[in-house]
Amino acid sequence: MKAIQCQEWGGPDKLRLVEVPLPEPKAGEVRLRVNAAGVNFPDALIIQKKYQQQPPLPFTPGTEVAGTVDVLGEGVTQLKPGQRVIGFVGLGAFAEYACAPAALATPIPDGLSDDIAAAFTLTYATSHHALFDRAQLKAGETLLVLGAGGGVGLAAVELGKIAGARVIAAASTDEKLAAAHAHGADALINYSNVDLREAVRTLTDGKGCDVIYDPVGGAYTEPALRSIAWRGRLLVIGFANGEIPKITANLLLLKGASAVGVFWGDFARREPAANRKMMFELFGWLAQGKLKPHVSHTYALAETPQALDALLHRRAVGKLVIRP
16 A cells, blocks of 8 residues: 655655555454544644654654444444545554544544545644533633634634634734634734734733633743633643743742643543543534535645645644545
8 A cells, every 4th residue: 555654754845755565453443444534733843853762764744534334343343344434543644545443433424525524623622622521611701712723623613603712813824814713713813913911912902811721832931821701711722833931830839820731642542431522512513504624725745745844834724534
């Protein structure tokens, strides 16, 4: 089969399209014929050796797929060959076939396209776990979403509105803010040309934000944290800016605030029953039209480097998808 392979650490230009043997599912796994694979920021970090997981070379990146069950591993009874599922694979999605733990493979609802299914899992599951579980976001609170034009950012905007929060979307371009507004954001901040802290202060009449959703990191975390409300919660999602910020602890002390880590992948592995319940709730909202995943561009398997480059250089709006 064809697969994208990382043979040396570096940028997307180092990736190669190669022929490799078909993967064989282990006990508790299923092999999927990959119909579409979502592109996520960890995929761009892991090939540069900048992610918390550092697999041995060579490896195939890619974390989430929409695919058709091809072969069942030993002990798998809840799925069947020919069934369409969303699978969280950790590694290996940018290929024609990939293996996924059966416990992390969810049947795709009828009528849902492969592209939308592949764009759904990581972004919406991360944002749901962050807002409803880790932050306990309540109706009437104010949510600030950094990186609001990206995949997880748009998901956070939509889920924040479902929770009944007032959502302030912050992003680096007017195009991304337009997407956030179309997905329900109540107020917009272009932090490439205005002071983020002062903009939040103005929009909240000096109160600050109850929850800050931060997948960006870098230079944006501290001004956002300085804008937090009393008993506010800073959600540490990721570091798309490329720099892991150092949080000044006295800012948490002065506001009685909390910094809360969010790692959906490990939550799904450690608490599979809670994750399944969450996914069913998300699929319910999707079926009701409350969630509208935004796929802005699709790429062929050989074009995976271009997709990752677009993500790294912050040209992507919503989600990008690979079609092997």
